Amino acid sequence: MQLLQTTFWSAGGSRHGMAARLGFSRSKANSLIAGLLDQGLLSEAGQRESTGGRRAEHLCLHADLGLLLAVDIGATSLDVAVLQPDLTVLAHAAEPADVRKGPGVVLARVRELMRELLGRCGAQPARVLGIGIGVPGPVDFDSGQLVNPPLMPGWDGFSIRDYLREEYGAPVFVDNDVNLMALGELWRLQRQLPNFLVIKIGTGIGCGIVCHGEVYRGAAGSAGDVGHICVDHDGPRCHCGNVGCVEAMAAGPAIVRMAVAAAEAGQSPLLAEHLRAHGRIDAVDVGQAVRAGDVAANGIIQRAGALVGQMLASVVNFFNPSHVFIGGGITHIGPLFLAAVRQSVYQRSLALSTRHLEIQYTPLGPQGGVIGAGVLAMHESLKVGRAIA
Numbered sequence: 001m002q003l004l005q006t007t008f009w010s011a012g013g014s015r016h017g018m019a020a021r022l023g024f025s026r027s028k029a030n031s032l033i034a035g036l037l038d039q040g041l042l043s044e045a046g047q048r049e050s051t052g053g054r055r056a057e058h059l060c061l062h063a064d065l066g067l068l069l070a071v072d073i074g075a076t077s078l079d080v081a082v083l084q085p086d087l088t089v090l091a092h093a094a095e096p097a098d099v100r101k102g103p104g105v106v107l108a109r110v111r112e113l114m115r116e117l118l119g120r121c122g123a124q125p126a127r128v129l130g131i132g133i134g135v136p137g138p139v140d141f142d143s144g145q146l147v148n149p150p151l152m153p154g155w156d157g158f159s160i161r162d163y164l165r166e167e168y169g170a171p172v173f174v175d176n177d178v179n180l181m182a183l184g185e186l187w188r189l190q191r192q193l194p195n196f197l198v199i200k201i202g203t204g205i206g207c208g209i210v211c212h213g214e215v216y217r218g219a220a221g222s223a224g225d226v227g228h229i230c231v232d233h234d235g236p237r238c239h240c241g242n243v244g245c246v247e248a249m250a251a252g253p254a255i256v257r258m259a260v261a262a263a264e265a266g267q268s269p270l271l272a273e274h275l276r277a278h279g280r281i282d283a284v285d286v287g288q289a290v291r292a293g294d295v296a297a298n299g300i301i302q303r304a305g306a307l308v309g310q311m312l313a314s315v316v317n318f319f320n321p322s323h324v325f326i327g328g329g330i331t332h333i334g335p336l337f338l339a340a341v342r343q344s345v346y347q348r349s350l351a352l353s354t355r356h357l358e359i360q361y362t363p364l365g366p367q368g369g370v371i372g373a374g375v376l377a378m379h380e381s382l383k384v385g386r387a388i389a
Helices: 002-009 015-022 026-038 103-120 160-165 177-188 246-250 252-264 269-278 283-291 295-319 329-333 335-348 365-383
Strands: 042-047 057-061 067-073 077-083 089-096 128-135 172-176 196-201 205-211 214-216 323-327 358-361
Touching: 002 015, 002 026, 002 042, 002 057, 002 365, 015 026, 026 042, 067 103, 067 177, 067 365, 077 103, 077 365, 089 103, 089 365, 103 160, 128 160, 128 177, 128 365, 160 172, 172 177, 172 365, 177 196, 177 205, 177 214, 177 323, 177 365, 196 295, 205 246, 205 295, 246 252, 246 295, 252 269, 252 283, 252 295, 252 329, 269 283, 269 295, 283 295, 283 329, 283 335, 295 335, 323 329, 323 335, 329 335, 335 358
Parallel strands: 067 128, 128 172, 196 323, 323 358
Antiparallel strands: 042 057, 067 077, 077 089, 196 205, 205 214
16 A cells, blocks of 8 residues: 555656665565556556666556546636546536535536546446545545535535435545645645645635645644735725735735726726726736736735735744745736735745745646645545555
């Protein structure tokens, strides 16, 4: 099992590489690998590039282990994918959604998409090895249930596992959507970065924490709920009931509110024209206005980025990560937002905390959620022995 986990987290490797990672002798590693190859749990997928001498075979998890179903439920979106054990995406669907409609409506659509995507792959539900699901709220990881989620109150205590068990015998693992983004980055990095943060900024703001190479969920699953850190005691009231939360002042809806106000006040001709033509403005439109040289739009993005940076500076001082990866819909705005966040963090954080700190948009981009859901499904299925059952 340890060798299967190592193969998964290292995205495959040579026999020698596996032995080195596990601290096994070559003979022990070769014996274990031979057994797993015979059982159909590992496969050899061609030769790796030579580093001198004979080229080594590339080991990977066998495709016949089964399929993974990955679901990323956002506040306003839905992503579902079918993946192989090595996280190759076989089929994918994305569409708008509204979590406020409740679990019955949203999960019914999830099941429909699962069926459609498995059908595209010519696979039956029995082929599913594990199911990973991300949701935009705090999750009790052991029970897989949401606990008082601010953005989706109708989901409190609902058992997503029981709902999907009606159709699938595979285990279902549920986690906060930003934790899944953190898992995705951890897998992309092959666990080479032990301490980093992933910030998701969309309808809300959340943080995935990787500490000593593991996702840290806290005592009750609410670790990383940074969107409700106060950045202005005189700020607007948040949907959580408090005032001045960074989520209420700098997430997507707050940027839109500021943009609409600027358009209606005549401060931004570009945004005003867009509002007249389309009847609405979204955060991406503000980013486009910035690139067109709109001064008011520039100020809105600078303010939102500075407020996020103000919040992040406190977190950076406390946790001292090596990297901060920013993802979510905010990334479509462009480089100005990222620059404003960086400037605010570097100005407000202690010099030692930022000496080697890197802040960037998440390399996995829009796929981060479903990749992370696939990581969760595969990692946890290996832990419970599902892959060799």
